[in-house]
Amino acid sequence: MIELKDVIMEYPGHRALDGLCLSVPDGQVYGLLGPNGAGKSTTINLITGLLQPTSGRILVGGIDVTAEPERARGILAYVSESVALYPLLSGIENLQLFSRLAGRHLNRRECSECLDRAGLQGDAHERRVGTYSKGMRQKVGIAIALAKEARAVVLDEPSSGLDPSASHDLSTHVRNLASDGLAVLMATHDLFRARETCDSVGLLVNGGLRAEWKASEVKDRDLEAAYLDIVSDHSSAAAAGSTK
């Protein structure tokens, strides 16, 4: 489970998160939507322990990220928009390296199995990652999460720049992670992919969660219209506030 409780994050002269509360249960995919500057990246950096909140608590698998950052990192995986791997190493070598750093010593066969589970075709396993497409690198990123036996995964704009087929493929594997019991938080601008992949969707605007929908509701509503309405309202309010 990933939980954020009344999280406030302030930068000098700017409050990025304003009492954010959010919960992603195990076995579920949560889509975090929001315009640029809404606070999505700050939220991810807080969950991954790269930033420390001004106040509030962040828990991953029940572990307080601020109090026990190393334990929290031990059960958390992260897949970025463009998974940064070592281009001169093969998929297997990358997986072996990152797993070893996480304290898991996998042999080549086990690595290959992880890559298979993440959907990377077998003939690519031994190829250098420098020759991989973005979608293939994300599959290695998912394999790293699987090899690490993470209990929670954070994905940052995973479908950005992927073609529809690769994007669909990604959704399938993200769903598989949830099926394995992991709590998955996915920050995205892709409303369609969010509707397809997530169990719940939250809309983050100006550092606060302005709306949340369950999967069933998301399917029934016109998400784009709701998104635009809410973002527009809050943007106008923020502009008015700053004018005053």
Next chain:
Amino acid sequence: MIRTLFLNEWRALLRDGRGAVVLAVGVVLALISSWTSASTHARQDFARNAATDAARGAWDERTGDSPHSRAHYGDYVFRPSGPLAKLDSGLEAVTGRVIYTEGHRQNSAVHKPQQEAASLLRYDRLEPSTVLQLLAPLVLVLAGFGVVSSERESGRLKLLWLQGVQPMALIMAKTFALWTLGAALCLLVVGAHLVFAEEIDLGRTVVFLALHFTTLWVVAAVVAAVSAWSRRPGTAATILLSCWVLGGIVMPRLAAMAATVAEPLPGRDAFQAAMEGDREQGMDGHNPRDQRRMDLEQQVLDEYGVSSRSELPVNLGGLIMQADEEYGAQVWDKHFGELEEHLQRQYSFAGFFSFLNPLQATDRLSMAVAGTGLTSHLDFLRETEDFRREMVRKLNEEDAFGVHLDANGKRRRTTTQDFYTGFEAFHYEPLSLGAQLSRAKTDIAALIFWLVGATAILGMTARRLHRGGVL
């Protein structure tokens, strides 16, 4: 974890060609520098030995000279190469290795350009020490400017962090990988030297290696730290190349110039004039009307209880020459002593720049270990002067006492050729390593300061990465 990261760094170095290029260039540089240095020294040593043999042969074969003529014969004495001169020829190119010795003529110059400390630089020739002290740091800069900054720029740093990598482990592994690259280069260069060397001073070679290993650790640590503090690899490269230019090229000259300004040495002409001025206060052994000479003559006549030089059982000329020589030695001691003190103060002043520049500390220590620095040169001059004085003393004494009065009261010389051939050739024993290093305390302190400082910087860098520097 450090081992995994270290091995991964080396794998990257080898796969992207950086390591292979560095090692290939290292082999070429090691071979070229060692070969050129060895062949240059072999040529010089051959010429030195030939000249020494020729001079000795000429000395032994000359006949009919009086001891006084021999004192004026003059000879060149040759300094053997420093124990590790093939690795670091130090100041030998500036100071030379040959000194002319002659009776009544002390060597006035400490080294030819005695007023120009700035000229005591030697980065204009390719020899093993140049490769190790100038090119190896550049290699580390070029190979390592992106070790951490490129991880950050690509986003891998974030992934590494999430995988539980400790910033200290990361920075140490990166530094260690860079250092081993430099150490490999170092081993290649010293190894090539050992291949070409005719004789090996193992103790000095080990200290020489340890010195350069230390410096390369400092450089590797600075490279990794700057890379970690820079947001982009390009920024790190710019900063590090600027540091290299400053440390390797600008600051050594700046230090020497500052020392020259702070402790200016007398010009060659002024030094010479001061020496000659004082020398004139003594007696002129060649001028029969010199008052002091006449006083000594009277003293000797009184001592032997005779009234004229012709009645003396000794050659008065020899005694006068020795008295003149002894006075000249006092003048030389005074001026050379002042000049040596001056040079030492200048050298010490420049030494404080080692606290700003680790490459300078290494350069000076390397010369000390190789036995080719200023300390060695001054010691050689002292030894040479001692040799010259002893030789002249023996010749003057033989000139004075190597005579007898025959039955006709005519003075006859008793000096045989064996007297001349019995003179021992000049032999210079270099200062021991301990003696050399005991005179380089400032530079040793500076290098320790850099070693501790650079390692502390790694700790600070790790703490910064821990506090959000990953982003």
